[in-house]
Amino acid sequence: MTPKVSIGGSSPELRSPSYSGKGSKKVPVSYEELQREVPSEMVQNVLPKKLADRLLRHLIADAPTWHRGQWIMFGKTHAAPRTSCYYSLADGQEDAEESDDYKDVSQLVDRRDAPADLREAARIIDDVVRRLGASREPDLAPRDRGGGWSASYALANHYADGQETVGAHADRLTPLGKCPTIASLSLGATRMFRLKRADPTEAPKDAGGSNSDAPGTREAEGREEDTAQSPTRTAPAAGAINSVDFCLEHNTLVIMWPPTQEEWRHEVPRSKNMGRHPISGAARVNLTFRRLDRASAARAPLCRCGNQAVLKASLNRRPPAGSHAACQQGYYFACDNTKGSCGFWRWDDEA
Template identity: 45%
Template sequence: MQASPALERAAELVALAVNARLQSGGAAMLPLEAADRQAWRPNCAVANCYASGAVGMAAHSDRMTALGPCPIIASLSLGATRCFRLHRTQRVDLWEGAGGTGSGSPHDTAVAAGADVVRVDLQLAHNQLLVMWPPTQETWKHEVTKTSKPFTLHKRSGATRFNLTFRRMKPGWEHRVPTCRCGRPAVMKAHVPKQPIQQQQPTRQLRYYYACESDGRTKASCGFFVDVPHVATLA
């Protein structure tokens, strides 16, 4: 689908903000994200609408099937202020440059609050940009919480919040996706330890797998599962 001029302009401004952070040395792309030796530029945007406090998004990590491991994802909030909650799923050794204070990464808050922080709540206001630096998708789940409590309304949209999530789909990754036994493309996810956060040992290696995924309504998983050869190393 062709993007509108307004969306193209928004993507340009988001890219400027992300690349300014990268060029300042306050954050870093992992080797796979930087493999083409070009500045970060989104080529995909996902829009969500939260019409009221009764509408939310359950905890999840974004699919990496077409993004590849350790993507940069930039989320632009428009309208009412809502709570964006992150839950840590895996402990990793944070490397220098992964996202310094003020980058909008949950890792910044984790460093400030202590290595064992397992939940981060952010109140995202109108026109605020949250950048999820790598390896956020591998080590955290995020959600927009439902609420019956008062929250800050927007003068034009009222209780409605819109969200534009910008990301870069990497050429070639969609061609690697295997077909599961039920005939549909598998999805790529990161391995997450079964132990609670407090019992995990920090790691510098992230591993991935392809699996069949239920849609929660009409499609049950066929049980397909295969490990991805690629391992992302945090160094």
């Protein structure tokens, strides 16, 4: 089976991908523009249909037992607008590290063994990522080059209907290492997935208040689209794509290549008219296949709160001119205490 790399979705509400420039309406974007400017791509019908449907049924049946995360803002506890759990694809030792990392930051400790259908899906997705990654070798993390990528776990999210969301964020680099490749499988109802360029004025000094994955993001969760970070505030050069909407139908994979986590933010905004699915109705399940980097997780220093600091990319320190290697970006470690930052940050001086 050869999955087709595609840019189109068939839902009329969510014509996609599209981009919005400063003050302009969304306009369609060509495959060539997308490839040139956006480090993520979409693969439709990635799994054999029967496997995708079986997996969706299994996950929908499992989802009522998943965990609803919480975050605290101004002393008030908020419930995440989705439920989540981890499925382990590798040996138990790797999972233990992953769970430890997440315990502090999101209380997301629910972790279980992947069922057979999920393992089969992961094998197919590993192959797709390796094959498509071959033409992107210079951008990949060194350990992922030469077909080295394979998922060690999948983070599952269940969105009961169009009101459930995930706010604009980047996935955490600490457990994944620099320049991670993340493959995101959509099952069930059709939803829009939005990528927006990150704000280059996010500086290390702001680390306590503008973390891409913690306080700012959680604050934005559940609001209407575009409140978390205006895509027009830091409009790049005229004509450049600032924001892209992918219409994600059942059995569609989005591969977030490097430097998506470093330079872009992603979200699933609220949607009134998303396409229902015959198996799940209004519900959508998402699985992000990730590769744990134990060495990266172990390198993070302790901040003054005594917690493990988190690894972040600085958009202000650019790679040397002429270099396309995203991994040459400046990185820093920062306090990630959502109840009040100690202000700790320092450059990551790893060669």
